[in-house]
Amino acid sequence: MKWDDLAQEPCSVARSLAVIGDRWTLMILRDIFLGVRRFEAFQARLGISRSIVTERLNLLVAEGVLERRPYQDRPVRHEYRLTDKGLDLHPVIMAIVDWGDRYYAGEAGPPILRRHKGCGCDFHAVQVCSECGEPVTARDVEARQGPGVAPEAKPVA
Amino acid sequence: MKWDDLAQEPCSVARSLAVIGDRWTLMILRDIFLGVRRFEAFQARLGISRSIVTERLNLLVAEGVLERRPYQDRPVRHEYRLTDKGLDLHPVIMAIVDWGDRYYAGEAGPPILRRHKGCGCDFHAVQVCSECGEPVTARDVEARQGPGVAPEAKPVA
DNA sequence: CGATCTCCGTTCAAAATCCGAACTTACGTT
DNA sequence: AACGTAAGTTCGGATTTTGAACGGAGATCG
Numbered sequence: 001m002k003w004d005d006l007a008q009e010p011c012s013v014a015r016s017l018a019v020i021g022d023r024w025t026l027m028i029l030r031d032i033f034l035g036v037r038r039f040e041a042f043q044a045r046l047g048i049s050r051s052i053v054t055e056r057l058n059l060l061v062a063e064g065v066l067e068r069r070p071y072q073d074r075p076v077r078h079e080y081r082l083t084d085k086g087l088d089l090h091p092v093i094m095a096i097v098d099w100g101d102r103y104y105a106g107e108a109g110p111p112i113l114r115r116h117k118g119c120g121c122d123f124h125a126v127q128v129c130s131e132c133g134e135p136v137t138a139r140d141v142e143a144r145q146g147p148g149v150a151p152e153a154k155p156v157a
Numbered sequence: 158m159k160w161d162d163l164a165q166e167p168c169s170v171a172r173s174l175a176v177i178g179d180r181w182t183l184m185i186l187r188d189i190f191l192g193v194r195r196f197e198a199f200q201a202r203l204g205i206s207r208s209i210v211t212e213r214l215n216l217l218v219a220e221g222v223l224e225r226r227p228y229q230d231r232p233v234r235h236e237y238r239l240t241d242k243g244l245d246l247h248p249v250i251m252a253i254v255d256w257g258d259r260y261y262a263g264e265a266g267p268p269i270l271r272r273h274k275g276c277g278c279d280f281h282a283v284q285v286c287s288e289c290g291e292p293v294t295a296r297d298v299e300a301r302q303g304p305g306v307a308p309e310a311k312p313v314a
Numbered sequence: 315c316g317a318t319c320t321c322c323g324t325t326c327a328a329a330a331t332c333c334g335a336a337c338t339t340a341c342g343t344t
Numbered sequence: 345a346a347c348g349t350a351a352g353t354t355c356g357g358a359t360t361t362t363g364a365a366c367g368g369a370g371a372t373c374g
Contacts, residue, residue, distance in 0.1 A: 001204035002333090003180060010268040012257025013187040013250065020253075023160065023178040030170040034300055039322050047158035049362050054323060075370045077321060082295070085260055090295035091252040091284045093170065096177075099245055100169025109304035111167040117297045119289035126287045127248045132276035133290075138239070138247035140274050143191055147266035159330095159362090196351050206333045211352060232341040234350060 010149045019063045020089065024048055025056045026096070032066070032086070033093055037079040065089065094125040167306045176220045177246065181205055182213045183253070189223070189243070190250055194236040222246065251282040 007018035020026060027046055036042060043053045057080055060066040065086040071079045082089075101110040101124065116123045129136050164175035177183060184203055193199060200210045214237055217223040222243040228236045239246075258267040258281065273280045286293050 006180070006184075007261075011187070012254045012261060012267060012269070014184065014257075015261040016253045016257035017180050017183055021180040021183055023163070023174050026174055026178055027163075027171065030168070033295060040320080043322095049364095050323070051325085051363095052361070075321075075368090087295045088256055088259065090293075090298075091282070092249070092256060094284060094293070095248040095252040096173045097169045099249060100171075100173035102245065103242055104164075104169060104172035105305050110169060111303050111305040112169070112300050113303040115299045115301070116286040116288060116291075116293060117299055118291050118293075119286060121286070121288035123286045123288045123293070125248070125284045125293060127251060127282045128285050129273040129276060129278070129280045130283045131273065131278035131280045134273075134275050136247075136251070136273060136275075136280070136282060138190060138244045141247075141251075142272045142274055143269050144272070146268050146270040148262050148268040197349080200351090206335095207352070208334095208354085209332070232339085232350075 019059070019065065020092070022056070024052055025060065026093075028053070028056055028060070029065075029086075029089060030093055032080065032082055033090060037081060039078075039080075060086070091125065095127070098124050176216070176222065177249070179213070181209055182217065183250075185210070185213055185217070186222075186243075186246060187250055189237065189239055190247060194238060196235075196237075217243070248282065252284070255281050 003018070006014045006021070009015065020029065024046065028042055031042060031045055036045065039053060039057070042057070043050050046053070057066065057068075061068050061080070063085075064083055066080045067083050068078045068080055070076050097112075097114075105111070113122050114124075115121065127136050128134060129140075160175070163171045163178070166172065177186065181203065185199055188199060188202055193202065196210060196214070199214070200207050203210070214223065214225075218225050218237070220242075221240055223237045224240050225235050225237055227233050254269075254271075262268070270279050271281075272278065284293050285291060286297075
């Protein structure tokens, strides 16, 4: 399998990763959720090749995760903003943050704190079941084939 | 910045991605959470180079995400199992699944259904605030520098 | 007016990474 | 003896990624 084949897989993980499954793409998304919007800022903060920044931003725009919009004329300058589809990636970033905070934060604590505006507390994200509201762990989940897979498709496990 | 520098960044996203931030690594983790445990199975399901499978599994073992343990003698054969640290990656995979289900599932629906053993319902994961239990979206979060960053470190935004 | 600066890219050769295919080891099976 | 299985390793060529330079459209400086 090649990278480009991922989007065709009958698997939501594969199809998502075809868009965001790349280190720099995810780093760009991290920055975007922190408020970074401009090409130069991404390039400077990440310290990576400009062509990679270009390519990743273009892909995210093409996939509807980001929107490229002018923020001034003469000369025209654009900034990249999250669409609703992009905002829905927040749980992905938060899940990654939580894991990193738990296993890779030093003695001092996490590098970034996040406050929930709703209740005013510093928090971390917890995943709960959409139906009963109870926390969900790996062992609480039973996966089975869903309707989106053709019968002749290769089995998932 | 190079890939290897990610682990040194004062950022939980970067440090996590240094371990799991790779398409194939995340695909391997997807399979593991579906119950796949053996080298041959990963290689066959993903259809990627055996050397990549080797390298990724070794990294995950070195980082304590997976455990390599013999499941038979003569000849010795090993399988890869999630450690507790690895099980804690479940929210990451689930967040990716949810996004893919929402934006890339076809008419028919998602390719895989997941049932919550606790309540018996098919569900999707919802992220809530650890403090107040209310759902959290990107707009509800205010990030600021935490204790794990040295004062002289470069600012996060 | 000419020089330099900013922002947002593009181009290109060199370096790093990835891939497929074959090979290896160590057993079991027919 | 020949074949099959599980779990890798090796290696040359294909693909990606990178750094560094270049472009261009306007703004600002002197």
